[in-house]
Amino acid sequence: MATTTQTRPPAAPVPSTRPRPRRRLHPKYVYGTVAVVVVLVVWQVVAALRIKPAIVLPGPFDVAKAFGQLFSTDAIWADLATSGKELMYGLILATVIGLPLGLLIGWYRRLSYLLSPLITFLYATPRIALTPLLIIWLGIGDSSKIAIVFLMAVFPILINSVSGVQNLDPAVLRVASCFGAGHLQIFRTIALPGSVPFIVSGLRLAVGQALIGVFVAELSGATHGVGMLMNTAGQQFQTSVVFAGLFIFAITGVVLTGLLRRVEQHYAAWRPQN
Amino acid sequence: MRKQTLEGAQPARRSSDPTGSPPVADGPAAASTAHLSARNVRIEYRAPSESASDVTLAVDNANLELQRSDFVCIVGPSGCGKTTFLNAVAGFLPIQGGNLELDGRDIPGPGPDRAMVFQQASLLPWRKVIDNVTYGLELGRTMKKAQARERARELLDLVGLSGFGDRYPAQLSGGMQQRVNLARALAVEPELLLLDEPFASIDAQTRETMQAELLRVCAARDVTALFVTHDITEAAFLADRVCVFSPRPGHIVREVVVPFDRPRDQRLRRSPEFLALVDEIAETLYGGTDPTAGEVIH
Numbered sequence: 001m002a003t004t005t006q007t008r009p010p011a012a013p014v015p016s017t018r019p020r021p022r023r024r025l026h027p028k029y030v031y032g033t034v035a036v037v038v039v040l041v042v043w044q045v046v047a048a049l050r051i052k053p054a055i056v057l058p059g060p061f062d063v064a065k066a067f068g069q070l071f072s073t074d075a076i077w078a079d080l081a082t083s084g085k086e087l088m089y090g091l092i093l094a095t096v097i098g099l100p101l102g103l104l105i106g107w108y109r110r111l112s113y114l115l116s117p118l119i120t121f122l123y124a125t126p127r128i129a130l131t132p133l134l135i136i137w138l139g140i141g142d143s144s145k146i147a148i149v150f151l152m153a154v155f156p157i158l159i160n161s162v163s164g165v166q167n168l169d170p171a172v173l174r175v176a177s178c179f180g181a182g183h184l185q186i187f188r189t190i191a192l193p194g195s196v197p198f199i200v201s202g203l204r205l206a207v208g209q210a211l212i213g214v215f216v217a218e219l220s221g222a223t224h225g226v227g228m229l230m231n232t233a234g235q236q237f238q239t240s241v242v243f244a245g246l247f248i249f250a251i252t253g254v255v256l257t258g259l260l261r262r263v264e265q266h267y268a269a270w271r272p273q274n
Numbered sequence: 275m276r277k278q279t280l281e282g283a284q285p286a287r288r289s290s291d292p293t294g295s296p297p298v299a300d301g302p303a304a305a306s307t308a309h310l311s312a313r314n315v316r317i318e319y320r321a322p323s324e325s326a327s328d329v330t331l332a333v334d335n336a337n338l339e340l341q342r343s344d345f346v347c348i349v350g351p352s353g354c355g356k357t358t359f360l361n362a363v364a365g366f367l368p369i370q371g372g373n374l375e376l377d378g379r380d381i382p383g384p385g386p387d388r389a390m391v392f393q394q395a396s397l398l399p400w401r402k403v404i405d406n407v408t409y410g411l412e413l414g415r416t417m418k419k420a421q422a423r424e425r426a427r428e429l430l431d432l433v434g435l436s437g438f439g440d441r442y443p444a445q446l447s448g449g450m451q452q453r454v455n456l457a458r459a460l461a462v463e464p465e466l467l468l469l470d471e472p473f474a475s476i477d478a479q480t481r482e483t484m485q486a487e488l489l490r491v492c493a494a495r496d497v498t499a500l501f502v503t504h505d506i507t508e509a510a511f512l513a514d515r516v517c518v519f520s521p522r523p524g525h526i527v528r529e530v531v532v533p534f535d536r537p538r539d540q541r542l543r544r545s546p547e548f549l550a551l552v553d554e555i556a557e558t559l560y561g562g563t564d565p566t567a568g569e570v571i572h
């Protein structure tokens with residue numbers, strides 16, 4: 001068959017009747033799409049069978065309709081803005097604090113001795129349970145909500161930055177000191193670039209944690225926000241609106257994680273392909 | 275032409291003092307001309323507990339002298355302190371006794387006058403090949419970037435990797451990575467090149483090519499080299515002198531002079547003189563308990 005002719009590179013392209021497809025759909029996308037479609041169909045069928053009333057289990061079309069209604073008013077934009085602000089401020093704060101602190105802890109062993117009991121303690125605690133404390137301390141305004149998001153997001157970033165630095169290849173470090181590199185030079189030329197993959201996966205985990213933080217923060221005393229919207233809708237049995245809110249969270253997570261995956265791939269161009 | 279040098283080569287069976295006593299203990303006048311001089315060097319590893327029982331004596335009474343442009347190989351049983359000795363010369367380890375001097379001065383720490391090539395290529399995986407080669411220059415901050423790249427390109431040509439500058443290390447084979455490693459070490463124009471089993475993880479065929487290439491590169495750049503290896507054939511092919519280490523605590527049992535002319539050809543490996551020399555070194559190494567072994571053969 002065609003396999004026997006493949007040993008030679010096709011010098012002159014054989015004139016074919018139709019143009020060669022530029023890019024074939026990767027099996028990853030085919031399988032993924034199939035799975036999503038199957039779930040949606042099963043969901044719609046189950047909902048249409050009305051085993052449970054629509055108020056308990058709305059179908060995909062009900063949810064789509066709820067989406068349409070939500071976005072027909074201006075109120076949703078205030079909710080999105082509020083939740084978005086909490087998410088972004090929390091994430092940025094977590095990065096600005098967690099990333100340098102993690103790198104320093106990874107770099108200075110004594111600092112890690114000093115801080116690791118505290119970090120282990122906080123990491124092992126269900127941090128979401130600190131919500132009541134934060135509300136007592138910071139009030140029910142934006143600051144306590146941002147603090148919760150921050151607290152959820154900072155640990156994955158911190159811990160990944162630490163292990164990024166601690167897992168540097170000692171052979172590469174030795175090369176640097178062999179060339180007479182100073183501490184700052186080693187940090188800049190090896191520790192930073194070498195821990196990028198760890199840092200980015202920390203950020204990715206942080207996005208998921210931060211979204212949990214946003215939702216929980218808005219459970220108590222919020223005036224706007226997608227989490228609050230879901231909470232109110234739930235109390236009024238607007239189940240399809242709850243689903244719509246859930247999808248907003250999910251889509252945000254997927255988009256942010258996808259962006260970070262892009263960044264990760266960009267920086268990991270040097271990794272062996274497997 | 276090469277043939278002539280081969281035929282002309284008379285394997286000298288001279289060797290310095292086989293008993294391991296210092297071959298260069300005749301005062302500072304002799305030492306001052308040497309590029310590297312080690313006299314009665316003693317190196318210990320101390321466990322953090324500081325108790326006397328936790329001291330490992332790795333090198334004891336090691337004596338060695340390198341003139342400029344010398345190529346000296348160190349062979350010895352595993353764990354005898356070869357890497358330790360090399361690390362001390364590189365400035366990574368302090369010595370506990372004796373003198374270790376570079377151009378007549380003590381070695382305070384790692385410096386740009388020495389470059390080390392390890393067994394693992396240890397390239398910076400996130401840097402392209404060319405940026406790996408310029409790495410040492412970049413740290414030294416003595417050269418403009420364009421100039422450094424220019425030199426890196428020349429070195430890549432020299433090690434036979436023209437056109438691979440824009441690849442990432444992960445896209446190269448092990449042997450190619452090791453050549454980049456060599457180019458990186460040469461880029462800083464070290465006075466002394468220290469190599470610790472650089473070809474040990476490369477397949478036999480590539481290794482022979484790399485050895486010839488190393489000789490060519492060293493001749494082209496007039497490098498002084500101290501080369502540690504397990505492989506006696508490798509040592510005999512590369513070196514002007516082969517130093518045989520004793521089991522731990524390591525000292526140099528014997529220095530075998532390799533008389534073959536340069537440039538050396540791959541065919542040298544199959545010449546009877548070469549094989550006889552390899553045999554002799556092996557005898558010293560494996561039959562090393564008998565101090566007269568060196569004399570017995572010839």
Ligand SMILES: Nc1ncnc2c1ncn2[C@@H]1O[C@H](COP(=O)(O)OP(=O)(O)OP(=O)(O)O)[C@@H](O)[C@H]1O
Nearest residue numbers: 319320330332351352353354355356357358359522
């Ligand atoms: N960091 C260390 N701490 C304590 N002892 C060490 C350390 N490194 C090496 N040693 C000991 O010093 C001795 C010499 O080690 P070294 O690595 O120099 O041997 P080597 O000659 O290079 O061996 P090989 O040929 O296997 O590489 C060994 O017995 C080893 O146990």
Ligand SMILES: [Mg+2]
Nearest residue numbers: 356357358470
């Ligand atoms: Mg070794």
